[in-house]
Amino acid sequence: MADAVPATGTVHWIGAGLSTGSGLAALCEHADRVRLWHRTVRRAAAALDGLGLTGRAEPRAYTLDALAAELSPGDVVVSMLPAPDHGPLLEVCVAARAHFACSSYAADAVCAQAPAAAAAGVVVLTEAGLDPGVDHLFAHSLVARARRAIGERTPASYRLTSYCGGVPAVPDDFRYRFSWAPLGVLNALRTPARYLDDGVETVVDRPWEATRGHLVGGERFEAYPNRDSLPFIGQYALPPAWRPLVFVRGTLRLDGWLRAWDAVFEKLRTGDDARIAALARELAAAHPTTAADRDRVVLSVALEVTADPDSRAGDVGSWSGEYLLDLEGDADESAMARCVSRPLALGVRHVLDGSLPPGLGRAAGTAERSERWLDELRADGLDFTLRVTN
Numbered sequence: 001m002a003d004a005v006p007a008t009g010t011v012h013w014i015g016a017g018l019s020t021g022s023g024l025a026a027l028c029e030h031a032d033r034v035r036l037w038h039r040t041v042r043r044a045a046a047a048l049d050g051l052g053l054t055g056r057a058e059p060r061a062y063t064l065d066a067l068a069a070e071l072s073p074g075d076v077v078v079s080m081l082p083a084p085d086h087g088p089l090l091e092v093c094v095a096a097r098a099h100f101a102c103s104s105y106a107a108d109a110v111c112a113q114a115p116a117a118a119a120a121g122v123v124v125l126t127e128a129g130l131d132p133g134v135d136h137l138f139a140h141s142l143v144a145r146a147r148r149a150i151g152e153r154t155p156a157s158y159r160l161t162s163y164c165g166g167v168p169a170v171p172d173d174f175r176y177r178f179s180w181a182p183l184g185v186l187n188a189l190r191t192p193a194r195y196l197d198d199g200v201e202t203v204v205d206r207p208w209e210a211t212r213g214h215l216v217g218g219e220r221f222e223a224y225p226n227r228d229s230l231p232f233i234g235q236y237a238l239p240p241a242w243r244p245l246v247f248v249r250g251t252l253r254l255d256g257w258l259r260a261w262d263a264v265f266e267k268l269r270t271g272d273d274a275r276i277a278a279l280a281r282e283l284a285a286a287h288p289t290t291a292a293d294r295d296r297v298v299l300s301v302a303l304e305v306t307a308d309p310d311s312r313a314g315d316v317g318s319w320s321g322e323y324l325l326d327l328e329g330d331a332d333e334s335a336m337a338r339c340v341s342r343p344l345a346l347g348v349r350h351v352l353d354g355s356l357p358p359g360l361g362r363a364a365g366t367a368e369r370s371e372r373w374l375d376e377l378r379a380d381g382l383d384f385t386l387r388v389t390n
Contacts, residue, residue: 002121004358005097007351008074012037012098014062014089015080016047017181018289019103019129021333023341026380027078028056030349035070037062064092073097076351078344082181083107094120099351103129103344105227106360118359125356128347128363130339131164131299134382135249136364137343137374138162138301138323139236141386144367146305149319149390152239155308159245160238162301163214163223165252166336169294169328175257177289183280188251189268190276193225195248201230207250208265211258216300217324222257225250237367242305252298289334297335299325299384316390325384342382346373 009032013024016038028034034057038044044059060066067089071077075098079089086102087109093100094117106126117124127133139162150156168177178185193207204210207224214223229249238244267279289295302322329335347363350356364370378384 002119002358004123004354004356005074005099005121007076007099007354008072009033009352010072010075011035011078011348011352012060012067012071012075013057013078013080014067016044017080018334019337019340020047020080021051021337021341023338023343023345024051024057025053026342026345027348028053030345031076031352034058035060037067064088068092068096071096071098075099076101076348078102078348079104082184086110087113090117090124093117094122097122099123099125101125101128101344101348101351103127103133103340105132106362111360114360121358123351123356123358124360125347125351126360126362128344129341130297130336130343131162133343133363134325134339134377134384135162135164135299135301136235136362137370137377138299138384139232139303140364140367140370141374142301142303142321142323143236143238144371145321145388146303146319147239149316150242150305150307153241155241155243155311156305157243157245157308158238158247158303158305160236160247160301160303161214161223162249163216163221163252164299165221165297167252167254167296167298168289169296169335171254171256172287173260174287175254175260177287177293177295178284181280182284183277186264186268186276186280186283188226189265191227193227193229193250195225195229195250196244196246197248199243199245206265206269208258208261211253213255214252216252216298217326220255221298222253222255223250224253235362252300295329295335297325297327297339299323299339319388319390321386321388323384323386325382327383339382342380343373343377346376346380 011031011034014037036044037060041061079102083104192205194203211224225248304320306318327335
């Protein structure tokens with residue numbers, strides 16, 4: 001692996017959608033130069049004006065070729081584009097020896113280029129938003145605390161749940177308003193989910209059919225699994241001596257969501273890609289998050305560990321902890337934009353200061369880094385709470 005290419009201090013932020021918020025403003029404070037790339041220069045300038053950043057960042061019309069022409073070794077490219085666009089974008093970054101950061105899961109095309117990026121000294125930071133991102137930080141912190149309390153070699157069983165959702169701050173009849181790409185919401189519901197329930201590996205083709213009630217801070221939500229949870233057992237470094245009873249990462253929705261979306265689910269069961277894309281447009285028009293609406297982000301990550309009765313666990317037979325982030329948007333910024341863009345901007349700052357190694361990485365590589373990032377996010381104004389019980 002080569003040493004990381006020294007950062008130039010220039011950041012290229014690609015896209016100005018619903019998740020672009022005060023994180024971009026924070027980068028304007030820490031970077032030497034920021035360029036916002038959007039569909040046209042006029043749209044980029046309008047987005048900067050809406051964020052109060054006119055004159056602090058440069059508007060650009062985005063095409064891959066136009067970006068490539070302005071990239072220098074050590075620049076940082078921040079992608080707010082859909083995950084399928086990340087592969088070609090990273091290819092341009094590696095060729096230019098520019099660093100790359102995004103808030104999305106690492107797509108296969110991104111993982112395939114990780115060795116070339118590492119050899120070129122290029123940092124590839126992924127999963128550095130809200131979910132994935134802050135949820136990983138919470139999980140790593142909880143596992144490290146439980147290790148210290150129970151002992152990583154103590155035979156034990158555990159339950160880990162990680163649920164996140166963007167919901168209306170004031171519930172509506174649809175029990176939802178779209179705070180990110182509607183097609184992404186629908187396609188996530190069409191993607192099978194794999195998780196552990198009662199110690200048994202479970203796969204559901206239609207995740208919403210596994211929806212169940214879930215209490216967060218005494219409030220009832222509905223929760224369902226998404227994607228493949230099982231690889232995160234290793235990513236979160238859960239001790240092999242601990243036996244998983246429940247391990248699930250999923251989505252939170254307001255109570256009553258399952259019933260309110262019944263007609264949507266029927267179309268998801270039978271529609272092809274074109275019909276689902278049309279449905280996404282229909283729902284976006286019918287249930288947008290407007291300037292008058294306030295959104296709410298709720299992220300709950302909880303871990304319960306119980307030592308086996310015949311193990312010698314000292315005075316601690318069980319341990320539980322829960323991180324809770326519960327944030328409402330305001331007139332200046334949506335909760336979703338704040339919760340995605342601020343962690344991502346923090347990650348970019350660590351690319352700029354040279355503290356991240358080249359190659360593929362995630363926001364939470366270790367428990368130690370997670371604690372440091374959580375402290376920094378608190379200092380940046382992203383509030384959350386931790387409750388621990390022995």
